[in-house]
Structure formats: C-alpha cells, structure tokens
Amino acid sequence: xxxxxxxxxxxxxxxxxxxxxxxxxxxxxxxxxxxxxxxxxxxxxxxxxxxxxxxxxxxxxxxxxxxxxxxxxxxxxxxxxxxxxxxxxxxxxxxxxxxxxxxxxxxxxxxxxxxxxxxxxxxxxxxxxxxxxxxxxxxxxxxxxxxxxxxxxxxxxxxxxxxxxxxxxxxxxxxxxxxxxxxxxxxxxxxxxxxxxxxxxxxxxxxxxxxxxxxxxxxxxxxxxxxxxxxxxxxxxxxxxxxxxxxxxxxxxxxxxxxxxxxxxxxxxxxxxxxxxxxxxxxxxxxxxxxxxxxxx
Amino acid sequence: xxxxxxxxxxxxxxxxxxxxxxxxxxxxxxxxxxxxxxxxxxxxxxxxxxxxxxxxxxxxxxxxxxxxxxxxxxxxxxxxxxxxxxxxxxxxxxxxxxxxxxxxxxxxxxxxxxxxxxxxxxxxxxxxxxxxxxxxxxxxxxxxxxxxxxxxxxxxxxxxxxxxxxxxxxxxxxxxxxxxxxxxxxxxxxxxxxxxxxxxxxxxxxxxxxxxxxxxxxxxxxxxxxxxxxxxxxxxxxxxxxxxxxxxxxxxxxxxxxxxxxxxxxxxxxxxxxxxxxxxxxxxxxxxxxxxxxxxxxxxx
Numbered sequence: 001x002x003x004x005x006x007x008x009x010x011x012x013x014x015x016x017x018x019x020x021x022x023x024x025x026x027x028x029x030x031x032x033x034x035x036x037x038x039x040x041x042x043x044x045x046x047x048x049x050x051x052x053x054x055x056x057x058x059x060x061x062x063x064x065x066x067x068x069x070x071x072x073x074x075x076x077x078x079x080x081x082x083x084x085x086x087x088x089x090x091x092x093x094x095x096x097x098x099x100x101x102x103x104x105x106x107x108x109x110x111x112x113x114x115x116x117x118x119x120x121x122x123x124x125x126x127x128x129x130x131x132x133x134x135x136x137x138x139x140x141x142x143x144x145x146x147x148x149x150x151x152x153x154x155x156x157x158x159x160x161x162x163x164x165x166x167x168x169x170x171x172x173x174x175x176x177x178x179x180x181x182x183x184x185x186x187x188x189x190x191x192x193x194x195x196x197x198x199x200x201x202x203x204x205x206x207x208x209x210x211x212x213x214x215x216x217x218x219x220x221x222x223x224x225x226x227x228x229x230x231x232x233x234x235x236x237x238x239x240x241x242x243x244x245x246x247x248x249x250x251x252x253x254x255x256x257x258x259x260x261x262x263x264x265x266x267x268x269x270x271x272x273x274x275x276x277x278x279x280x281x282x283x284x285x286x287x288x289x290x291x292x293x294x295x296x297x
Numbered sequence: 298x299x300x301x302x303x304x305x306x307x308x309x310x311x312x313x314x315x316x317x318x319x320x321x322x323x324x325x326x327x328x329x330x331x332x333x334x335x336x337x338x339x340x341x342x343x344x345x346x347x348x349x350x351x352x353x354x355x356x357x358x359x360x361x362x363x364x365x366x367x368x369x370x371x372x373x374x375x376x377x378x379x380x381x382x383x384x385x386x387x388x389x390x391x392x393x394x395x396x397x398x399x400x401x402x403x404x405x406x407x408x409x410x411x412x413x414x415x416x417x418x419x420x421x422x423x424x425x426x427x428x429x430x431x432x433x434x435x436x437x438x439x440x441x442x443x444x445x446x447x448x449x450x451x452x453x454x455x456x457x458x459x460x461x462x463x464x465x466x467x468x469x470x471x472x473x474x475x476x477x478x479x480x481x482x483x484x485x486x487x488x489x490x491x492x493x494x495x496x497x498x499x500x501x502x503x504x505x506x507x508x509x510x511x512x513x514x515x516x517x518x519x520x521x522x523x524x525x526x527x528x529x530x531x532x533x534x535x536x537x538x539x540x541x542x543x544x545x546x547x548x549x550x551x552x553x554x555x556x557x558x559x560x561x562x563x564x565x566x567x568x569x570x571x572x573x574x575x576x577x578x579x580x581x582x583x584x585x586x587x588x589x590x591x592x593x594x595x596x597x598x
Contacts, residue, residue, distance in 0.1 A: 002420075004414070004418065004498035004499075005414040005415075005417075005418035005420045005423070006420070007498075008410045008411065008413065008414035008418075008498075008502070009410075009411050009414050009415070009426060011407050011410065011411070012407055012408075012410075012411040012430065012467055012472060013426070015407065015466055015467035016429070016430060016433065016467055018463075019441070019445060019463065019464045019466075019467060020433050020436065020441065020467070022444075022448060023440075023441050023443075023444035023445045023448060024436065024440065024441070024444070026444040026447065026448060027440055027443065027444040030444070030447075087337070090333065091333070091334060091337050093330075094329075094330035094331075094333045094334050095330075095334065097327055097330045098327060099325050099326055099327040100326075100327050100330040100331050100334065101326050101327075101331045102331060102334065102335065103334065105338070106334035106335060106337060106338040107334075108580075108581075108584060109337075109338035109341050109342050110334070110337045110338055110341045111580075112341055112342065112345065112577065112580070113341050114523070115523060115573075115576040115577055115579070115580050116345075116527075116573055116576065116577075117526065117527035117529065117544075117545045117572070118527060118529065119527075119529045119545040119546075119548060119549055120545070120548065120569050120572055120573055121344070123548060123549075123552055123565065123569050124344040124345075124347065124348050124569060125344060126552075127347075127348075127351070127562075127566065128343075128344060128347060132360055132559070133351070133359055133360065133562070135347065135365060166340070166341065166344070169337075169341075170341065171592070174590065174592060175592075177590075178590040181590070198327075223434075223435060226437070227437045227438065227439070229438075229439065229529075229530055230529045230530065233529075233533075233549075234549060234552065237552055237553045237556035237557075238552075238556055249437065249438075249439045252439050252440075252443065253439060253443075253534070256443045257534070262443065262447065265443055266443065266444070269437065269439055269440035269443060270440065272437055272439075272440065273435075273436060273437055273440045276435060276437060277435060280435065
C-alpha cells in the first residue's frame with residue numbers, strides 16, 4: 001500500500017522524464033554548444049561540436065529579428081489579452097443575468113470556435129480578409145467606401161488579433177461563467193433588497209468574487225499569446241507582410257529547421273521560456289499581493 | 298475544492314427556457330444581455346457560416362456571386378477534393394482521427410491513474426510531483442518540440458506515427474482535472490471499505506474508483522481529443538511524409554500551394570469545411586449529456 005501511489009504515478013513520471021525533462025535539459029545543453037568548422041568543413045571530423053559558453057545567448061539578445069518579433073508579439077498581446085478577456089467577462093456576466101433568453105444556444109455558439117483548430121480558424125479568417133472572396137469587401141464596395149488592406153501594416157495586427165480573440169473568448173467565458181455560478185444566490189439577495197441595479201451587482205459583487213478566475217484566465221492568455229505560432233504561419237502564404245520570423249517562436253523554428261542552427265534556436269527557445277516564466281509568475285505574484293491587500297482592508 | 302462547486306442551475310442559466318408555463322410576458326425578457334449574447338453568437342458563427350456556404354460554390358461562383366449566396370458546386374468540390382492526389386485528404390482525416398482518438402484515450406488513462414493517486418494517497422513528494430507536472434503547462438511547445446525532434450531522431454523515430462502520438466500522451470491539464478474529479482467523486486471511506494474487504498489497491502482503483510470518475514474522465518478525453526486534433530506545431534516539426542499528416546498540417550500544405558492558384562481555393566475551402574465538421578458535430582452531440590462547465594474543473598458537490 002505504501003508503494004501504490006508511486007506505482008500509479010510511474011507512467012506519468014516516465015512520460016514526463018522522456019518528453020518534458022529530457023528535451024528541456026537537452027535544449028539547455030545545446031544552447032551552450034556550437035559547431036566548430038575546420039578548414040572548408042569537408043570530410044569526417046571537420047565539423048566538431050564544442051563548448052560555446054554564453055555566445056549563443058549574447059547573439060540571441062542582440063539579434064534584431066528576435067527582438068523585432070518580441071516587440072510585434074507584445075503589441076499583439078496588448079490587443080488580444082484585454083479585448084478577449086473583456087469580451088469573455090462581459091458575455092459571462094450577460095449569461096449569468098436574470099431573464100436572459102436563448103442562453104443555452106448563444107453559450108454554445110460562442111464556445112464553438114474552441115473546437116476549431118487554430119490553423120483552420122486562421123484559414124477561414126484569412127479568406128474573409130481577402131478582397132476577392134470577402135463579404136466585408138463586398139459590402140464596402142457596394143457602399144463605395146475605401147477598402148483597407150487587412151493583411152498589411154497596422155491592420156495586420158488587428159487581423160491576427162481578431163483570430164485569437166475569436167478562438168479564445170468562448171473558452172474563457174465558460175471559465176468565468178462557471179465561477180460566477182458558484183457564487184451562492186444569498187449573496188445577491190441583500191443587494192437586491194437594497195435596490196441595487198444589475199449593473200451595480202455586477203460591478204460591486206460579481207466581478208470581485210470571480211477575481212481568482214480572471215487572474216487564472218489572464219495567466220493562461222499571456223502564456224498562449226507569447227507562444228503564438230499557428231495563426232501567423234497559416235496567414236503567411238496569403239501575404240508577404242508576415243515574415244518567417246514574425247513571432248519569436250517562428251524565429252526559433254526558422255533557425256532550427258530553415259537555417260539548421262539548432263544551437264542558436266536552443267538558446268532563443270530557452271530565453272523565451274524564461275521570459276514566459278518571469279512574466280507569468282510576476283503577474284501571479286502581483287495579483288496575489290493585490291488580493292491580500294484587499295482582504296486586509 | 299468546495300470553491301469550485303457549481304450551485305444548482307439558476308433560472309438565468311436555464312437549460313429549459315420557459316416551456317412549462319408557456320412563454321413569459323415580453324417585458325420579462327432582459328433585452329441588453331440577450332442582444333449582446335446574440336451579437337457574440339453572430340460574431341462566432343460568421344466564419345463558420347461563411348465556410349459552409351463557400352464550400353457549396355464552384356470555382357467561378359466563388360469570385361462572382363455574393364458571399365452568402367449558396368452555390369451549386371458542393372458535390373463537385375467534394376469529388377475534386379477526394380480525387381486530389383489519390384484521396385490524400387481522407388488519409389489526413391483518418392490520421393487525425395487516429396492521433397486524436399488513440400492519443401486522447403491513452404492520455405485519459407494516464408491522467409486518471411495519476412489524478413487518482415494524487416487525490417487519494419498521502420505520500421512523500423506528492424505536492425512536488427504535482428507541481429512539477431503542472432509546470433509542464435508553462436513550457437512553450439517549441440522549446441519542447443525542437444529537442445523532442447532531435448532526440449526522436451536519435452532513436453530513428455521521426456516522421457512516424459509514434460513521433461506525433463507519444464509526446465502528447467502526458468497532459469498536465471488532464472492530470473490536474475483528474476485530480477480534482479477524483480477528489481470530488483471518490484469518497485475516502487469507499488476506498489477504505491474496499492481495503493477492509495481485502496481488495497488490492499489496483500483493484501480498488503479499476504473496480505470502484507474508475508467508474509465513479511467517468512463523467513470527469515469524459516471531459517479529460519474531450520479536452521485532449523481537441524488538443525491533439527488541433528495541434529499543428531508538433532506534426533509540422535516531426536513529419537515530412539504527407540501520408541502521415543494530420544488534417545491541420547494537410548490543409549496548411551494545401552493552402553501553401555493554393556494561395557497563388559485561385560483555382561485551388563475551392564479545394565482549400567471545402568477541405569476546411571469538412572475538417573471543421575467532425576469536431577462541431579462531436580460537441581453538439583456531447584453537450585446534450587455533458588456540461589461545458591466541467592472543462593474548467595467545476596464539480597457538483
């Protein structure tokens with residue numbers, strides 16, 4: 001009986017070691033290595049892996065492609081995260097309000113994009129952004145309005161952000177809605193008797209009470225945003241404005257498989273992982289501290 | 298985990314909109330929330346409605362007729378798509394079903410046994426193991442996928458079905474959900490009673506605990522099924538033989554070829570429509586007896 005839990009956890013532990021711990025360790029190891037080429041690099045033994053120290057890291061941190069990608073993704077995240085979570089919160093509150101009609105239908109409809117692969121979502125929106133086949137351009141054309149190029153410059157950020165918002169709102173709405181429903185009804189009764197409006201109840205009672213699930217959705221949204229890869233990769237064939245290094249992860253892929261420099265790619269991947277950890281845990285700590293302060297008041 | 302408990306469905310969240318007493322008077326409808334939610338639904342359904350209609354259009358209709366006017370070419374589009382490269386499209390669909398179905402089944406089994414152990418037993422290193430597993434969620438997929446590729450290449454396993462299946466069996470989120478469900482659904486005294494009767498730990502798990510965890514495990518299965526079906530990065534890195542591609546990667550390569558050839562647009566669009574269909578149908582069928590709330594770890598107390 002003493003050993004039973006360890007036996008039960010053995011498959012998970014083995015899989016974790018093989019497919020999480022070992023690859024991470026290997027990536028970190030590779031990030032400190034480089035290939036040393038002798039002469040023309042021909043013949044056996046001419047290419048040798050040697051210790052590189054922090055060289056790959058200093059290269060990565062001064063690599064303008066990686067920095068540009070990071071800035072692009074930060075800009076993109078500043079649109080996606082607030083808009084997506086704001087929408088999710090508003091829709092969850094609407095679902096939770098009294099006397100709302102068609103709630104089961106709308107809830108399912110808004111959740112539906114979760115079931116659609118990011119690649120397919122990007123593909124669908126990609127076509128909706130193409131002037132030749134898009135209903136938006138058709139309407140603009142009929143009305144005689146100017147037709148912006150959605151796949152270039154500033155609008156491209158919005159076009160990409162829209163895909164992420166569309167895909168992620170439903171899931172986050174469900175998470176927030178679940179936590180709204182776990183608030184006991186008695187909590188509202190007193191407020192209602194005092195004549196509080198639904199808006200006041202939402203702002204003063206509901207939103208503070210679901211704060212933990214807002215923190216959680218924020219946390220996971222930051223992580224997902226920093227790792228954006230599928231959507232810009234899918235839009236790439238449709239426009240020249242998405243480069244092969246548009247997001248940091250695309251840059252890692254490009255260096256590892258396009259340029260065959262797995263050492264540089266490993267260093268960049270390690271930096272991205274560290275940045276993700278720092279940002280997401282920094283956010284969690286800040287959120288916890290605020291919660292404690294509010295509780296103390 | 299009582300904070301995650303879901304109270305009984307409120308009228309507001311009613312799954313049976315006013316049928317028993319006939320339609321309620323008009324003024325009792327809250328218009329602002331209803332209209333906001335309908336707008337949200339329209340936004341979410343718009344691209345899906347578009348692809349459904351666009352898939353019915355022949356190549357020339359796609360560019361000439363109004364977007365939301367159905368066309369006449371659906372049957373032709375499907376047979377063109379089926380004929381494309383000797384029906385490789387259906388091979389992709391089959392591959393996705395295999396990766397997602399088998400992958401989710403194995404993943405659910407591992408999650409169930411791990412979650413049960415973490416919830417029922419007190420043992421040294423329990424929280425450490427749980428936290429280390431959870432940290433896996435935070436790892437950017439690419440920091441895992443690139444070295445996974447290099448390591449699997451050492452074992453001569455890249456470009457194989459296993460290279461896509463194996464790395465996706467362990468799901469940190471699945472273990473997390475299973476632990477919550479096991480803690481809520483399997484009472485400690487039931488496990489104790491099993492021991493009194495002399496049943497072994499494994500037998501208690503398979504015969505007593507597992508049936509109690511089924512509703513939660515359905516959620517873990519669905520979650521993982523969607524995650525594997527939707528995964529693009531891992532197969533993109535692992536596979537080069539397009540006979541082994543899942544549908545996401547297949548459609549991407551089709552788009553890559555079709556982007557400069559408008560003649561291939563109809564194939565891409567029809568392919569996207571047929572790729573969306575299975576998961577949408579799955580969710581519509583499943584939601585009749587399964588609650589979306591379970592996805593966020595909610596359990597009835």
